[in-house]
Amino acid sequence: MTRVLVLNGPNLGRLGVREPEVYGSATLADLTAAAAGWSAELGLEVEVRQTDDEAELVGWLHEAVDTRSHVVLNPAAFTHYSYALRDAAAQVTEGGLVLVEVHLSNPLAREAFRHVSVIGPVATGTVAGFGFQSYELALRAVAARS
DSSP: OEEEEEEEOTTGGGTTTSOHHHHOSOOHHHHHHHHHHHHHHHTEEEEEEEOSOHHHHHHHHHHHHHHTOEEEEEOGGGGGTOHHHHHHHHHHHHTTOOEEEEESSOGGGSOGGGGOOSSGGGSSEEEESSTTHHHHHHHHHHHHHO
């Protein structure tokens, strides 16, 4: 079975509480449950994780390379400036694995500082602006490519 790590960066553990007008009222637990349903439908083995720690997120990307796991990554604020995360993400795609960058909101429709992604150029693709459906679309892309 194809393994996929669904990795979430800083503040995504606050889903449902933080800026619900931007991110919605569903929680990380709701996302985990939804991902379980989508993965069953798509024949994927999915594990959802969240951290506010950049180093831990980098380590998880290294783990993905080492275990040959595809990645759905919501880098959150790290999207815009974390070159360490960018370099770790590049190792995933350079290793022939799929890495889909995901965002709940559309960064290009928000503040100017959110318009630049250092992850996008090394990702297989990006899905943004569809709330939790962004994750579903990303998992569908992984299933289609694996």
